Amino acid sequence: MMRVYKYPAASRWPSILQRPAQRAGNVQQTVATILDEVKTNGDKALQVYARKLDKWEGGKLEISAKEIQAAAKQLSPALRKAIKTAAANITRFHEAQQLRTEIIETQPGIRCWRKRVAIERVGLYIPGGSAPLFSTVLMLGIPARIAGCEEIILCTPPNADGTVHPAILFAAQCCGITRIFRIGGAQAIAAMAYGTKSVPRVFKIFGPGNQYVTAAKQQLQQVAAIDMPAGPSEVLVIADETANAAFVAADLLSQAEHGPDSQVVLVTTTEQLIGKVKEELAIQLQQLERRDITREALKQSRLVLVKTLDEAMALSNYYAPEHLILACDKATTFANKVKSAGSVFIGHYSPESVGDYASGTNHTLPTSGYAAMYSGVSVESFCKTISFQQLSRKGLEGIAGTVMTMAEGEGLQAHKEAVAIRLNR
Template structure:
C-alpha cells in the first residue's frame, strides 16, 4: 500500500490520485453492444443462448415461479433465515420513515401549488450471483421498491449450475412477496428488462450493481430506460486519528478489498504510527481471508494519505467522494459538518461498514467512482416521481395574470398571454 503525504501533493496530484474512473474498454463495449442487439432482435432465444454460453446451463424456462421458489427456500439454514429476517426488518423500518406527504403552498392569494408522489410503475432489479451470493442486495433493492408502491417488480439474477437460484435469494423472494425470479445474468439481463422479451416484462427503471458488462449495459441503455446511478468498483475511505484501533482499520479496509480486485480501500490518517500499524495488521489479517488473492490485488491498488489534521482529511475525502466513508475517531462529531461528498457514513470505532452492507437499515446501493459528488444512494426517492399540481381560483388568476402576461410578451409568446387574457375577458374577472 503506497503512502502519500498530503502536504507534498499538488492539486493536480490529488486530483489524479482521486480519479479512479475506469476508461472505456472497447472490447467490453463492443461485446455488450452485440448482446443488446441480439436480445432486442431475438428476445427469449438470445437469453437461452447466452445462458448456455456464459452460465454453462441449459434452461428449460427463464424464470422460477412461486412454488419453485418456496421449495428452494425450504433448504435455507435456520440461522441464515433469522439473520435475513432481522436485516429485512431494519431495512424496512429505515425506508418506511422516508415516506412523507408535502404540504400545499399558497404562493399568492388564490394560487395553490403542491407536489404528490407516484411510484414508478415497473422497476427492474438486478441481483448479481457470480462470485458471491448476495441476498443483501435483493433486500436493499426490493424493500424500498415495495414500500414505494411499484406495481411490477422484475427481478433478474444469474442461474446457478443447476439452472436454479440459491436458497437465500429464494427465501428473500418469499419474505418480500415476490413470486418470480428471472434466471438471467449479465448484460443480457439489463437488455431484457430494457426492451422486454416474450417472457421478461419491459421496465421503466433498472436498479442494482454488477460487473463491467452489467455496468456498461446500463450506461448504454440510458436512452431507453432510466437507471439508478452510474456504477463502478466498490470503495471505502477511512479517516483515522490516534484514537483509532489499527486492527479495526485493517479489518475495514480488507472487508472492502475482498469485493473485487478492482475495489479500492483508502486510509487517511493524522498519524504515521497509525498508518504503519494498520499496514502491519493488514498483512496479518489478509493471510486468514478466504478471498485472500482478490483482497491482496485490491490492497495493491489502494493507498494511505498522511494528513496533519481533520481539515486536511476532509479536503481529501470530499475530493475523493467515497462510496463508504468511515470516521474512525472518538471525535467524529467534529468532522460531520465538513462532510460534503459521500455515499454513506459510518461514525466511530464501533461502526464497521459491514453493518451498512447487511443489516443496520441504510441502503448499500451507493454511488461509486466519485459520483457521490452528484448522486445519492438508493432510497424510496429512487423508486418514485414527484408530480407538481396547481389550482387557481378566479381571484388567484386575477392576481397572477399581469405577471404572466408581461413575461409572455417579453418572450414573444402571444399564445401564452392569450391563455390568461381570454379567461379574464370572458369571465370579467
C-alpha cells in the same frame, strides 16, 4: 502491498487518488451486440446466452412459485433469522422516507403542491457467482415495495444446473417479489429494458454488476432509466491516534475482498498508525478465503499521512468515496463537514459491514467519485414527482398581469391569450 504517501500537497491528490483503470477492451462492442440480439430475438437470444455465458442448458426462464417457496428450507435457521432482522431494520428506515404532500398557497387563490408517484414497473438485477448478493435484494426490493411500485421483477444469473442461490430467493420472498428470472449479465439488462415474451419491460433498472452489466445500463439509458452510474466498491477511512489499527485494517479488507478492482484508502494524522495497520493487514489477510482477490485490490490502494483532520476531510470530499469511515476523536463533529460521500460510518464501533447488511441504511451507493453529485438508493429512487396547481378565478385575476406581461416579453402571444380569454368571459 499498499502505497504510502506522506504529507502530499493538494495538487498531488488527483494522481494519488486515481481510481483503478477499468480494462474496457471490447466490452462496449460486445455489450452492444448482446443488446441488439435480445432486442431482435427476445427469449431466443436469452436462451443462447444462457448456454454461452451462464453455462446453463436453458429452459424455463421464470422461476416458479414452488422453487421460491422451497428456498427457505435450504437455509439455516440462523441465516433466515438474520435476513428477517435485516429486512425489518431496512423497512423501518425506509418507511420514514415517505413524503407528506404539502399544499402551498403561493398567493391568494393559487394552490401548488407536489405528489410522489411510484414508478409502475421496475427491474432489479442481483449478481450471483462467487458472492451471491442476497443483501442487495433487500436493499432494492424493500424501498420498491414501500414506494408502491405495481410490478417488481428480478433477474439474477443461474448456476450451471439452472438453480439460483436459495438466499436470493428467500430474500425476494421477504420483499414480496414473486417474478424472478434466471438471466444474468448484459442480456438481463436488455431483457428488462426492451421486454421479451417472458420478461416484462420495465421503466427503471436498479442493481450492481460487472463491467458488462454496467455498460449495458449505460447504453440503454434512453430506453429505461437507471439508478446511478456504478463501478468497483471503495472505502476511505479517516483515522487519528485514537483509532484501533486492527479495526481499521479489518474495514479496509472488508471492501478490498469485493474484487481485484476495489479500492481502499486510509487517511491518517498519525504516522505510527500506518505501520500498525500494515502489520494487521498482513495478519488478517492470511485468514481470508478470498485473500487472492483481496491482495490484488490492496496493490492499488493508498495510505496517506496528512497534518490535520481538516485536511483529511478536504481530501475525502475531493475523493467522494462510496463509503466513508470516521475512526477518529470527535467523529460526530467531523461528520457535519462531509460534503461528498455515499454513506458515512461514525466512530470506532460503526464498521462499514453493518451498512452493507442490517443497520437499515441502503448499500446501493454511487462509486467512482459520483458521490459528488449522486445519492444512494432510497424510496424516492423508485418514484417520480408530479407538480400540481389549482387557481380560483380570484387567484387567476391576481397573477394575470404578471403572466401576460412575461408571455408578451417572450413573444408568445397564445400564452398571453390563454389567460386573457378567461378574464374576458
